[in-house]
Structure formats: C-alpha cells, structure tokens
Amino acid sequence: MNEDALLRETAAEIAGHCDAGRHDGCWKALNETGFTALRDAGDDGAPMATATQTALVVAELSKVVCGAPLVGSLVAGEALRLAGAAPEEPATVVLADDFGALGAAGGTAWDTTSLGRAIAIDGGELVAVAIGEPVPAGDLTRGVARTEGVPERLGAVDARQCEDFARLLVTADLLGAAEGLFAKAVEYAKQRVQFGQAIGSFQAIQHILARAFTEVEAMRSTLTHAARAIDTGEDPHTATLVAKAYASEAAVSVVEAAIQVFGGVAITWEFPAHLHLRRVVADAAVFGSAEHLYGLLHDELEGAGR
Template identity: 70%
Template sequence: MVDTMSEDTLLRETAAEIAEQCRPEQHDDCWKALTETGFSALRDADGDAPAATAAQTVVVVEEMAKVVCGAPLVGTLLAGEALRLAGVALDEPLTLVLADDLGSLGAGLAWDSTAVSRGLALDQGELVTVALGAGEPSADLTRGVSRVGEIVGRCGAALGEAEARRFAGFARVLLTADLLGAAGGLFGKAVEYAEQRVQFGRPIGSFQAVQHLLARAFADLEAMRSTLAHAAHAIDTGDDAHACALVAKAYANEAAVSVVETAIQVFGGVAITWEFPAHLHLRRVVADAQVFGTADALYGLLHDEVEGVAR
C-alpha cells in the first residue's frame, strides 16, 4: 500500500514528537533534535528557493510553541531567511539580532539565543555576524535573550528595500505561528481539564458559562490560523505578503493573549501557581506581541499601506 501521508502531516507529527520531549529550562535536547532533522534550516537556500515553504515552516514553529519550547528555532529560521534573501550562505547556526525596540533586524538584542553563540545583525546596513554576550533577564522565561558583543564576520551583503519588505513579512508570519502555538497549546489543555474537572457533581465543561468562554477562544484561534495561512500562502506564491502579514500578526498579538487568559480562567486557582505552566504561555504571548510590531504599530502600518494603495 502506498503511504499517502502528506509532507505537512509528517512535518507536524515529527515536530510534535520533538515537542513531547521538551522539558522546562532544558532545551539542549530539543535543539539537537531540531538541527538533526533539518528543521532549524528550513529557510536556508536550496538552489533558488528555500528548503521548505512558509506554510511548512509555520507548521513546525506552531508545534514547538505549543510547549513553549525555548530552543532558538524562530531566531535561526529568521536568520536563515535574511541570509537567503541577501544571497549569502553560512554554515554556522545563527540567531537573529533585533533593534532595541524589537521591531526590526538590528544590532541591539539577540532575542532567541538559547544554545547558540553567534547572531546575525546589521552594522550600518550591512549584514554581519556577532558574538553573543551573557544572558539578559526576559519576561519570557523559556526563551534566551542576550546582548551582542563584537563583530566576528562580515557577510558583504545587505537587504535591499524589496528584500527587507519580504523579510519583515516572513518574520511577522513566523511570530504569528509562535503566538498561535503558545495560545493553542494551553487552550487544548484547558479543554481537557474542563472535561475532567468535576464541580457540583458535573464536569465544568458542561456548564454553559465555561462553554461560552471556550467557544470564543476557539473562534479566536481559528481566526488566527486563517490569517496565518493566508499570509503564508502569499509568501509561497510570490505575492506581496506585506499587508496580510500585518493583519495576521496584529490580530494574533491581541487574540493570543485573550485565549491564554481564557484558558487560565478555566483552570482556576491552579493556573496562577508558579509550578503550573500557564504563566509560561502567558509570558510567551505577551513577549511575542512586542516583536516585529505591537498591535497598534502594525495597524498603523496597515493604515498607511491601504492609504498608499488608494492613492
């Protein structure tokens, strides 16, 4: 019998298997598995195209985010995308360095730096590799953050205006996938809890108030998934994904936080304890919502985009 399982399904199942092994504050094994499977290099150049489509890449990011894995998957995928768009190939694993406001590629902060020692940054518009310094405190307790050190290499290339626009769109799509995964992972656990937790002799999931909370959160997740799929498809078909990536990330910035807060409400008192993972999901989505544009900033950019088209 011919195996008809799609590549996307295999990607999702493999990523989910890696995610199942993830342990809080211990992500070296996850990172090793992600590099061995090639997931950390999905956007590296494979001829004239990336090794994997944007739609396939977001599948892997979403699955790992469901367990708020701190392996530097998103940072290295973004670094790989920037290098590919600039026509540069490097063998060493790099994470992405952001500007101090976390809104763009820059030279301030390596925002996803667990298990890597170098980052891809900008120096007067040129792509450079930099050493990473000691870790910095971060609201997201699972994701390593480091200040940059000295420049250790120059790529001899830069991102032109068109490439920078494409990179920003891809970055927002990847962050949307991370938001969707982190919110969806806790939501799934909340649904299971509502089916098992008994109050007044009945599962709390049978109460209409709880059903309404979960139904609204589910609708938010599906809306996030739809806008994400649309933006990823635009990238893969070569369309200008700028506007749809703005919509996806701006909506996810707010919806993901709402979904996680709803899940915490369903869990009740246990969710506000330090030992319970809910706060890790909340910290992840709140932190993600600041990277490559807050909701207000992105809606402002979207307004300018629409006004520009109207003219």
C-alpha cells in the same frame, strides 16, 4: 502520509519530549531532523521548505513553549539566503531596542539559547555579531542577550522581506502557544467536576471556550493566508502585518481565557500556564505590537487611496 503531516508528526514528537527547564535535547533533535535549516537554499536556490511548512513546525513546537531557538534561527536563515550568504553555523537575529524590527549590530540578540552568533542589519547590509552576556527577559523559556565583537559583513539584504517572514513565524509562535494551552483547558473542562458535573457543561465555561476557539481559528486563517502569499510569490507585506497584528492580541486573549477555565491552579509556579502567558505577551511586541502594525496598515491603505 503526506509531507506536511509527516512534518507535523515529527515536530509533535520533539515537542512531546520537551523539558520546560532545559532545551538542549530539543535543539539537538531539531538540528538532526533538519528543522533548523528549513529555509536554507536548496540546489536550485529556493528554500528547502515552504513558508507554510515552516510555520507549521514552529506552531507545533510552540504548543509546549519550547525554548529551543527555532524561530530566531529560521529568521536568520531566511536573511542569509536572501543575502546570498552561506550559513556557517546556526544563528539568531538582533532586534531593535523596542523589539519591533531587525536591529543594528549594537542591538539585542533575541532567541539566543544555545547559540553564539546573531545576524543584524546595518544600513541595508547583513552583518554577523557574537552573542554576549544574557539579559533578563519576560519570557523565561527564550534567551535574550547583548551583542559584542566586530561585525562581519555578509552582503546586502532587503530588510522588509526579512521582517515579513519574521512576522509570519512569530505569528505561528503566538498561535502555537495559545492553542497549546487552550487544548489543555478544553480537556480540563471535560474532567474537572464541580457540583457533581464537569465544568465544561456550565454555560459560562462554554462561552469562554467558544470565544477562544474562534480566536484560535482566526489566527490560523490569517497565518495560512500570509504563508501562502509568501509561497506563491505575492507581496506578503499586508498579509503578514494583518496576521501578526491580530495574533498579538488574540493569543493573549486565548491564554487568559484558558487560565480562567483552569482557575486557581493556573496561577501556581509549577503549572505551565504562566509560561504560555509570558510567551504570548513577549511575542506580541516582537516585530511590531498590534497597535504599531495596525497603524502601519492604516497609513499604507490611506496612502493607496483605499
């Protein structure tokens, strides 16, 4: 078994024990396996895992909309490594008021479950702040909180590099949340019988699932391209903009298609479909909505004369 397959298998095992209401066990397992330190610097200063491997782990955990703060801690770890600062303890990141970019110390800490510290950017410098009281969030599995206390300065950092990596991981989170519910919808379509036959034999259901499948694979393709750009040392900016912009719309479309296949059961509180929908709708705004990112792409390509 190669390294990537082992990472996927281990992440899937942790996801398989995820409790939709509590994520302490998942967080403990992620720390024990070293998954929270995937982007920490190794002995040579390079991250211990590639961006491709990191995205793979994030997507696997997101298939069950795990609420352990893996994405936030990995983005914070990347920022700390780029700033040459040693991580004292797992931290998450502070976002701007619209969640579209990394924020200053007075912003909102995101993906905060089980964490007490967050990383912010003030004037091109990385700072650490304490996480304060939680605030209501649309995603019921992911903590959001105010920040408090005096910022601790950690060093200069390139915000664009941090945000390119963050967009990659949020894209992986969108892919996983969409793919997880889509896979359940496919199995349901094979098993649910109406008028004496499985609903998956109906052309209308086949069309819904076929379109959703193409969107899942397109998300995977743009994610893979963006991750490889980071891993090969290319400028990943355009690739991460494209991946996140597309996934922000496609993931919502896939989840809504899966809900349509499930029918009435999908709109009950006990069924997990609403958790997937809340996750992808919330993620769609984090580090830039599709509309905002497509606008950035248009302006950058126009400026380059393309």
